[in-house]
Amino acid sequence: MAAPRKYPDELRERAVRLVLDAKAESGNLKGACREIGGQLGIHPETLRGWVARAEVDAGLRPGTPSAESKRVADLEREVRELRRANAILKSASAFFASVPR
Missing domain, CATH: 1.10.10.10 (Winged helix-like DNA-binding domain superfamily/Winged helix DNA-binding domain)
Structure with missing residues (x-):
């Protein structure tokens, strides 16, 4: 903030x-x-x-205009969040793949 x-x-x-x-x-x-x-x-x-x-x-x-800088910062933040979510999904997928049925 x-x-x-x-x-x-x-x-x-x-x-x-x-x-x-x-x-x-x-x-x-x-x-x-x-x-x-x-x-x-x-x-x-x-x-x-x-x-x-x-x-x-x-x-x-x-x-670089302020609006463009803000847009780039917002997109970078979104990419970080998506990468984090992707990492969580990959580890969950690996966990459930290793659980015996």
Whole structure:
């Protein structure tokens, strides 16, 4: 289970919008993150990470979008569960095959 988020989603979205607007005006991501982060009480590096993730999700920056990463993680979890169930069924099958009738 994931840890609870420190910042609400609305604040994250608003902060990212503000940084992207400030970046469009000045062209400086680091300065925009420092300024907006100071105003909203968010560490600039945290804000920079949010902006990078938003840019990847929007297709503005290369990388794997969040939805795709989540889908892959879900599929990997399902594969682990199926392999575990398969191992249990194999051992049960071997057990019942060895029981005399």
